[in-house]
Amino acid sequence: MSRAKTSFSPQFREEAVMLVIEGSRPIASVARELGIGEGTLGNWVAAYRREHAGDEPPLNISERERLRQLEREARELRMENEFLKKVAMTARFAVTGRYENLPVAVRADVGAA
Structure with a gap:
């Protein structure tokens, strides 16, 4: 049985990714909370990290x-x-x-x- 493909707005995707990145929360817990698949959110987070790789501040001591x-x-x-x-x-x-x-x-x- 296949599920219908759900489309998410770019704003929703960005907010979901920010919950993971800024909140340092696990992808699984955010995905469950938002009712989306872990793999889907994981793909969004990975894409965000690839696109913003140079934006992270350097590590402190x-x-x-x-x-x-x-x-x-x-x-x-x-x-x-x-x-x-x-x-x-x-x-x-x-x-x-x-x-x-x-x-x-x-x-x-x-x-x-």
């Missing part, structure tokens, strides 16, 4: 420090995630005994060639 902290944390979490994937694969090998199903990187960690 505390914002830069926070960004560095978050990037460091993301890097650490990615490394932990990779480690846990290897552990899970190794555990699967221990349970099934099926070495050939393990990825090559994990095979080397298990100790067989």
Whole structure:
């Protein structure tokens, strides 16, 4: 079943985007509040950000420090995630005994060639 295409005025689109950008609110919550699709609002926000990429003020010192902290944390979490994937694969090998199903990187960690 297809829905009829709804047309939104440019003013409505702009106001919806501003709720997300200026209010620092999640797209999902604004979309629910306005009764529109998350994907639709997400597309509008992405287009706005592309069009106004140079308009954002530069980060201040505390914002830069926070960004560095978050990037460091993301890097650490990615490394932990990779480690846990290897552990899970190794555990699967221990349970099934099926070495050939393990990825090559994990095979080397298990100790067989």
